[in-house]
Amino acid sequence: MTLEEKVAQMLQLVASYFIGSGEDSQITGPMESLGITEETVAQAGTAxxxxxxxxxxxVQENHMKNDRLGIPLIFMADIIHGYKTIFPVPLAIGSSWDQELAEQSAAIAAKESAVSGLHVTFAPMVDLVRDPRWGRVMESTGEDSYLNSLFARAFVRGFQGEDLTNDFSRVAACVKHFAAYGAGEGGREYNTVDLSERQLREYYFPAYKAALEEGCEMVMTSFNTVHGSPATGNKPLMRGVLREEWGFDGVLISDWGAVIELIAHGVAEDEKAAALLAVNAGVDIEMMTSCYPKFLPELVRSGQVDEALIDEAVLRILTLKNKLGLFENPLRGADPEAEREVVYCDEHRAAARKLASKSAVLLKNSGILPLEADRKLALIGPFAQSTDILGPWAWNGAEGNIATLEEAFKGKIEASNLLVAQGSGIDTVTTGQLEEALRTAAQADVIVLALGESSPMSGEGGSRADITLPKAQLQLIAHLRTLDKPMVTILFNGRPLDLHGVYDQVDALLEAWFPGSEGALAIADIIFGAVNPSGRLSMSFPQAVGQIPVYYNHFNTGRPKKASEPENRYASQYLDIPNEPLYPFGFGLSYTEFEYSQMTLSSEEMNPQSALEVKVTLTNKGVLAGEEVVQLYIRDITGEVVRPVKELKGYSKVLLQPGESKQVSFIVTEEQLRYHHSDLSFTSDAGEFAVFVGANSRDAEEKRFRLQK
Structure with a gap:
């Protein structure tokens, strides 16, 4: 390969640049704006x-004719929570606490993507997020590094399977965004991140590392700074941690435009300097800017870049193409006839419905849910008849073929028992809409409100400083409250919200998230009792935006707020709101009642060679079968550095029939007690520990043990 051919392999362009995409007429202008030639496009490595x-x-056939060496393209896309069959957004999947269903969702997304010709998905996003103002929180599985790591592994297994070379129903995964993209200041997209090395290793790195340990083939750089250096040009992070320390030898790709953005960050003077920084950092593929093809050949010939770096990058790219089987099968799994049968098939839609029902979280219920089918209902709100329930990153979703909430409800009750009114728009309301809503609701026994955010209000570029429901919808709730009728609210959204004006005004509250293609049907299953909700929050809901970041595994501080000293001003507290979130991590209600009892430890002491067994008896005290998520937390009472008040270390999903009891057990090992010390060593400390078992991070029974070393 010539030097120019090698560098072109390191370039990723949108598919419209390539002949046969159907958008060929758009090629000339964009090529001019990027400063690249038709020859560069003909030699490019990925689309x-x-x-x-x-x-x-x-496109592939045309490209291989035009490329001198006949090297096939890799086709990549953002398949985040489904290709055509859209599953709940990842934050919702995290709230299912169901790794098997998460893996299944990724496997189905891979199957639909692969038969449609794709080879790589830019997923999973495993960024730890503690700030719901950030729009891309919907793409994360939450605020806990342990839970995120489990889901990272599940998604990678689902996307990639066991044999990418021969299993053409799978795609390569690309974990993102390395590193700490979810920690942007103020929850603002693309913003600065400033974390200590210990915080990075303790909380932000584990999920990326878990994905790589599961065999993830690619990594995407993040837009943010890490230790003052933008990730895309951060050599200590990419070559040091990722390559040398963790041994990652797969493909590293920039995010969209991130190489040229090194100039705006202020670490590169021009595009040539940006190319130099990125290639030295180990970025193999530049996405949608042209610093590499314009300047890398010159930098190599002038001796500023060792051509060995180019060879390493190209070898990694070609190795991935070989692993995908593209040299023998350039079209791989692409099959128009099979595509028609596989994509959005009944089996896939059934899986999406199941996961949507497992992901919804019941936040409040005065006993009104589930609803009886013979009650007259008023379904009101901007989501009553909307198909905007797929959420962000559903660019290929079959929105026109999905059921609305109104249609789903009509599958459960007589049409004469369902009255429907819009009530308001997402963020606008008229007097006429309010009057119609009042007239409609006056005729009903129960008001069901379908409220929330539109899809563009979250996702990339969807940061919001005010995360309450839009005022128009709060006004709608207040007007309907005057009727003094039972009210149920179903929320469609991509982030934890400030729910003042909602939770305090309604009798039941179901967090549906953006539930995907079959979401309306899944929500109807829950509302009418065909499914008992079992979702549990994977991210805390704040009391108010001024509390953010609020997360369960915080530090205690030297002056913790004590219930025994409510009048003590000089404690770490707010004067106007509680310290605690409105709804804590792990929280979720059921239509039945679970009782925890008889918690025991196998010993009050353990050592590195032994393990501790924690047991608790769980009883279903209600009249319906239900699934509980039994959660295990641990606290290191005295550490070499400050330790969190609780950390999730395990959980078990337990299905019980009415009146049934089951003993649930967990094994605690010394390895689970390790953490990063001030010198970054990863070890445990001898001393006292607290272990908690319960229904969520707040409501749990505590016992103590000691680690002897």
């Missing part, structure tokens, strides 16, 4: 954002 077997086959 972004195209879906559909017929188009991809056409």
């Amino acid at each position: 972004l954002g195209l879906g559909g077997a017929a188009k991809i086959i056409q």
Whole structure:
């Protein structure tokens, strides 16, 4: 390969640049703006954002004719929570606490993507997030590094399977965004991140590392700074931690435009300097900017870049192409006929419905839910008849074919028992809409409100400083409250919200998130009792935005607020709101009642060679079968550095029939007690520990033990 051919392999372009994409007329202008030639496009290594077997086959065949060496393209896309069959957003999947269903969702997304011609998905996003103002919180599985790590592994297994070379129903995964993208200051997209090395290793790194240990083939750089250096040009992070320390030898790709953005960050003077920084940091593929093809050949010939770095990057790219089987099968799994049968099939839609029902979280219930089918209902709100329930990153979703909440309800009750009114828009309301809502609700026994955020209000670029429901919807709730009728609210949204004006005004509250293609049907299953809700929050809901970040595994501080000293001003507290979140991590209600009893430890002491067994008896005290998520937390009472008040270390999903009891057990090992010390060593300390078992991070029974070393 010539030097120019090698560098072109390191370039990723959107599919419209390539002949046969169906958008060929748009090629000339964009090429001029990027400063690249048709020859560079003909030699480019990867394509972004195209879906559909017929188009991809056409582009691949044309590309291989035009490329001197006949090297096939890799086709990549953002398949975040489904290709055509859209599953709940990842934050909702995290709230299912169901790794098997998460893996299944990724496997189905891979199958639909692969048959449609794609080879790589830019997922999973495993960024730890503690700030719901950030729009991309919907793409994370929450605020806990342990839970995020489990889901990272599940998603990678689902996408990649066991044999990418021969299993053409799988795609390569690309974990993102390395590193700490979810910690942007103020919850603002693309913003600065400033974390200590210990925080990075203790809380932010584990999920990325878990994905790589599961065999994830690619890593994407983050837009933010790490230790003052933008990740895309951060050599200690990429070559030091990722390559040398963790041994990652797969492909590292920049996020969209991140190489040229090194200039705006203020660490590169121009595009040539940006290319130099990125290639030295180990970035193999530059996404949608042209610093590499324009300047890397010159930098190599001038001796500023060792050509060995180019060879390493290209070898990694070609190795991935070989691993995907593209040299023998350039079209891989692309099959227009099979695509028609596989994509959005009944089996996949049934799986999406199941996961949506497992992901919804019941936050409040005065006993009104589940609803009886013979009651007259008024379904009111901007989501009553909306198909905008797929959420962000559903660019290929079949929105036109999904059921609305109104249609789903009509599958459960007589049409004569369902009255429907819009009530308001997402963020606008008229007097006429309010009057119609009042007239409609006056005729009903129960008011069901379908409220929330539109899809563009979260996702990339969707940061919000005010995370309450839009005022128009709060006004709608207040007007309907005057009727003094039972009210149920169903929320569609991509982040934890400040729920003042909602939770305090309604009798029941169901967090549906953006539930995907079959979401309306799944929510109807819950509302009418065909499914008992079992979702549990994977991220805390704040009392108010001024509390953020609020998360369960915080430090105690030297002056913790004590219930025994409510009048003590000089404690770490707010004067106007509680310290605690409105709804804590792990929280979720059921239509039945679970009782925890008889918690025991196998010993009050353990050592590195022994393990501790924790047991608790769980009883279903209600009249319905239900599934509880039994959660295990641990606290290191005295550490070499300050330790969190609680840390999730395990959980078990337990299905019980009415009146049934089951003993649930957990094994605690010394390894689970390790953490990063001030010198970054990863060890445990001898001393006292607290272990908690319960229904969530707040409501749990505590016992103590000691680690002897």
